[in-house]
Amino acid sequence: MRVILTAKPRRKPFIPVEAESIIPRHFLQGRDLFIWEGNKKRSLRELFDVMVERTAAAAEEVEVILRGDVSRFKRVGEYMDAGKITIEGDIGMHCGNFMSGGTIEILGNANGWLGREMRGGGILCHGNAGHYAGSGYRGEKFGMKGGTLEILGNAGDFAAEYLTGGDVIIHGNAGDLPGVEMAEGNLLIHGDCSRPCGNMTGGTCTVLGTVHGMLPTFRMTGTVLWEPKKIRLTAFEGDIANRGKGTLQVREFHYDG
Amino acid sequence: MVCPYCACLCDDLDVTIEGNRVTGVDNACDLATHKFQTGNRLPGPIRLTGKGWTGIGREEALDFTVEMLLDADRPLIYGWSTTSVEAQSHGIHIAEEIGGVIDATTSVCHGPSILAIQEVGHPGCTLGQVKNRADVVVYWGCNPLEAHPRHLSRYTTYADVRKTESANVADEFLHLKPGGDYAVLGALRAIVRGKTDFIPAHVAGVPKAQFLRIGEICKGAKYGAFFFGVGLTQTAGKYKNIRNAIELVDELNRHTKWTLTPMRGHFNVYGFNEVCTWATGYPYAVDFSRGMAFYNPGETTAVDILARKECDACLVVASDPGAHFPRAAVEHLASIPVVQIDPMVNATTAFCDVQMPAAVTGIDAEGTAYRMDGVPIRAKKILDLGYPTDSAILGEIYRRIRDERKVREVKGT
Amino acid sequence: MTELLLSNACVIDPLNRVNGDVMDIAIRDGWIVESVGNGAEVIDAKGFLTLAGGIDSHTHLCGTKVNFGRYMMPEDMRAGRTIRRGLMHATSGYSVPTTYGNSYRYSAMGYTSILEGAMAPLEARHTHEEFSATPLQDTMANTLFDGNWSVMEAVREKDVKRAAAIVAWTLAAVKGFAIKLTNPGGTEAWGWGKNVTCIRDTVPHFDVTPAEIIETLIRANELLRLPHSVHLHCNNLGAPGNYQCTLGTFDLVPDLNKERQSLYATHVQFHAYGGTSWKDINSKAEPVAYAVNRKPQIVIDMGQMMFGKTTTMTADGPMEFNLYRLHHNKWSNHDVELETGSGIIPVYYSKKSLVNCVMWAIGLELALLVKDPWQCLLATDNPNGAPFVRYPEIIGLLMSRRYRDEELRTIHPGTEKRIVLHTLDRELTWYDIAVMTRAGQAKALGITKIGKGHLGIGGEADIAVYPIRIGETDPSRDYAAVVSAFQRTAWTIKRGRVVTRDGEVVVEGTNRTIWARSRVPEAYDISKDDRFVKTFDRYYTVRMANYPVQDAYIPRSTCIESEAVL
Secondary structure (H helix, E strand, C coil), X not given: CEEEEEECXXXXXXXXXXXXXXXXXXXXXXXXXXXXXXXXXXXXXHHEEEEEECCCCCHHHCEEEEECCECCEECCCCCCCCCEEEECCCECCCCCCCCCCXXXXXXXXXXXXXCCCCCCCEEEECCCECCCCCCCCCCCCCXXXXXXXXXXXXXXXXXXXXXXEEEEEECCCCCECCCCCCCEEEEEECCCEECCCCCCCCCEEEEEEEEEEEXXXXXXXXXXXXXXXXXXXXXXXXXXXXXXXXXXXXXXXXXXX | CCCCCECCCCCCCEEEEECCEEEEEECCCHHHHHHHCCXXXXXXXXXXXXXXXXXXXXXXXXXXXXHHHHHCCCEEEEECCCCCHHHHHHHHHHHHHHCCEEEEHHXXXXXXXXXXXXXXXXXXXXXXXXXXXXXXXXEECCCHHHHCCCHHHHHCCCCCHHHHHCCHHHHCCCCCCCCCHHHHHHHHXXXXXXXCCCCCCEECCEEHHHHHHHHHHHHHCCEEEEEXXXXXXCCCCCHHHHHHHHHHHHHHCCCCEEEEEECXXXXXXXXXXXXHHHHHCCCCCEECCCCCCEECCCCCCHHHHHHCCCCCEEEEECCCHHHHCCHHHHHHHCCCCEEEECCECCHHXXXXXXXXXXXXXXXXXXXXXECCCCCEEEECCCCCCCCCCHHHHHHHHHHHHHHHHHHHHHHCC | CCEEEEEEEEEEEHHHCEEEEEEEEEEECCEEECCCCCCCEEEECCCCEEEECEEEEEECCCCHHHHHHHHCCHHHHHCCCECCXXXXXXXXXXXXXXXXXXXXXXXXXXXXXXXXXXXXXXHHHHHHHHHHCCCCCEEEEEEECCCCHHHHHHHHCCCHHHHHHHHHHHHHHHCCCEEEEECCCHHHHHXXXXXXXXXXXXCCCCCXXXXXXXXXXXXXXXXXXXXXXXXXXXXXXXCCCCHHHHHHHHHCCCCCCCCCCCEEECCHHHHCEECCCCCCCEECHHHHHHHHHHCCCEEEECCCCCCEEEEEEECCHHHHHHXXXXXXXXXXXXXXXXXXXXXXXXXXXXXXXXXXXXXXXXXXXXXXXXCCHHHEECCCCECCCCCHHHHHHHHHHHHCHHHHHHHHCCCCHHHHHHCCHHHCCCCCCHHHHHXXXXXXXXXXXXXXXXXXXXXXXXXXXXXXXECCCHHHCCCCCCHHHHHHHHHCCCEEEECCEEEEECCXXXXXXXXXXXXXXXXXXXXXXXXXXXXXXXXXXXXXXXXXXXXXXXXXXXXXXXXXXXXXXX
């Protein structure tokens, strides 16, 4: 089944829309779905032209395609467990929150909190992601627990904050403090970043670019060869300030002495 | 009499009143004295029309406000730090009723402190504990002499600058590179843990020897008190800096006694955080558009909402975003209906459609305020200038909104 | 004049020795009267179990440290949100709900009065503000004196009357209800990062022992003729082997009052541990319960722990720091100058943890081993042992051996060697439960005289109608029905108005604060005492004139007055 949702122009295009009802499973039932524009409850069809092709017996067979300007649409894919969502442009905040299965592909950029508290499944963002990609929620001890979040562009600050499992792959640069508070899981940054892995207690973070503001509380343990591209990295253990035993391995690093 | 300026909330001011004016203030710092002596209050509500500013009646001002809030799809109510808890409470109920967002000046000031507390807790105390026990006091990223002038004399055992400078910690003036606080605090944590070998010779411009010395001073204190301000909250990393400071204090508590206190700015910003928390569950930046409280600073904070042009109406109470907010946020205010409840013409007035003056809490209105350490003190009313209180105005707005919503529900609109 | 007739109510009213009679209750203007006219509104209780409104004698709902708990736990907040609807505000929170959340949820369970477990006098205004935002329950505040400088000086000088005078002034100033002692002496030691380990340790700088503080204040309390007794959170909470401290504390307590206990020891589960470390911790509920059985001058509450997530928050600062060292969760601390302390840390009580399983068993053992239900009241030290919404499950467990056995099968297998719960057949009756959840509290708190806790003529019309017919239910077997019934009343009536119907709030609450004033002779007016005033001015950071809670904070109140005998 393909569900093509084309966003209609809105009278107040900057009012955010909360669209957590847009997950593949919900389209199986053929019932009306509701989304919220600010404090107003709207039906899906008020904000989208809806075209449904074919049928499906299970959520795995449902693909939802979002066209038009959905850059202010939040929580798309929240709690998704199967199927596919393709966003042909930019997407708003909290895309793929709590996702446990299925795939989300974003052809444009993603706003903040992409894949927040993911548990499984996969998100591929072709463009850039905002702050807090692959992160947790305020106050929670655990963040993303599983699944794969891959960003082809750059990520903002605090990527993979509180990472507790799964894989976060950033092909471009990450901003400030990626992997801060991480406890488990894998964070791979192809580009540059600053101050990675503050307070890290476990897990592995690999930076194939340059680390600026390398934190002074990591103990160098040697070098390691990153196989896929045969790049030699310097390995550290830390964050010692936090009794951490995580692994941070970087190609190049500069202290802010 | 209780001073309604900063969150020191000094309650030992002596005020001389002649007629309806304050003519003298004793025991106050310059900042307070200035507040008591401002004149130039708006005489009544004003409205911006095609012809400029005109005086309007209370009814028209209230009607405009109620209509504006009810019609909005994403109303924002912002401010709150210089009014009473009673008024703040009404504001929260209004936001809940209209499905809007409520936020306070916390979000541009000590919001990061709160975010850090939400990650690692707050090892705090009332200020008297510091005054009666502390032998080591640290001021980090703040300038108490300018922003909280009586803090040193009221809440520490040091009476003036010179004496403080001769105290242990002031001898250790940590001069660090901007943005280096996180690294420096992390290094101190490791040092307090006794892990020193791998730390580089310099961190953010601070030599390792100084770190080791400071670590010893802190561990050797009988009671240490850590105060910090926006120098720490607003520098790169923001709440992570505070978190590191808190975790440093936690680590020190394994050796001796230490507490930490944020130097809150306005006299009742903490009061807003308190009432917002007990009423909604969250201390600021609360979004009620889905009928329940949602909290996510960065998303539901006023500056961000305005900068993204998300809101379509704004009510400002007891603060001046026009003066303090970044340009992108302020520009949006110009394009939406804005009402301000504030006694004075200020930078925000330029963006308002309507402004209603109210009494000033602590001068001509009484109400509860929370000191920077959480101690609640009742601000007094020492003059009567004929203005309604924030609380009365907001209470009335709330009542009218509730009544109007009931009518609209019946009509199905 | 408003009249209401609650008909066909199956009443259990232990204070009036009514045990399951079906009767009509006539209410006029908020009070239970002999009869009402034909114009009265009638509610047919359909034979449902009808009790006086629930009274929680120890719960942490309002004040500085509770709000700290909320503030630092946005993840707890988002776990329990409800939408604004009708007269109900939006609520948030699972173990530390917002004030409206607390009020609505308690009301849905039939509770109409609560005693806030701890209020620091310096911060009383905060507690009272939150009381106003907990609109469906009448409120009382346990006022902390455990680290009070002036009181400790009076204790050292063995001057009971001086201690009494200080208490009288403070309670009246802050509109408090009773004397609360939390880890007496320990909270002051914590001001220096230290603690006391038991009742004979000396408090640094003050040269007094916790035993002396407790004894002096018990006697001071009785000189003041306060409605409630001293309310004590014993030293050494949570430490393996602490039951000795608890027994030693109990041995200090004289029998000074004919109408009620002379000491209320709270959340005793946390104080009934044997063993020497976490490895060999075991239950000492038996000796503790037997001590209570021998001492009518002591009333305890269970402090039941239930499995799952919750937040601990007490004035016992050093104890909370130790929990931080154990679990390394986020930890908050708040010491209050010249008065007391506090600490907050979230916890998770797990069935996989042998220690937690022993703790769970101990609370139930206490309730089953203390013979007289008037001496062991139901509470969880909300939220420390568990959120109060778990009370119905505790009721189910106490009334059903089968339910207990089923739970025992799911916990850590090593538990049985450390506890006696599995050997206890006793099943509490409906009457026992009515005692442990309202009548006993009313008696222990001394508020029967203002009409609380009973359904006789002259009682205040606070009534809970639970959708269950005791004649048709065997609680031993149908414990699920028992639990379900106690989770939600058909009606909760407060001062003669229906406030909740099937869990839905139907009125704006107009609660009152109940506080105590003991009138002392002029010579004992401590506010005129030079030394007291000097200490105040020198060490507090708030002036004495600004310290008392102004009338504006107590819009509606009931003051229980007494004449001090000094």
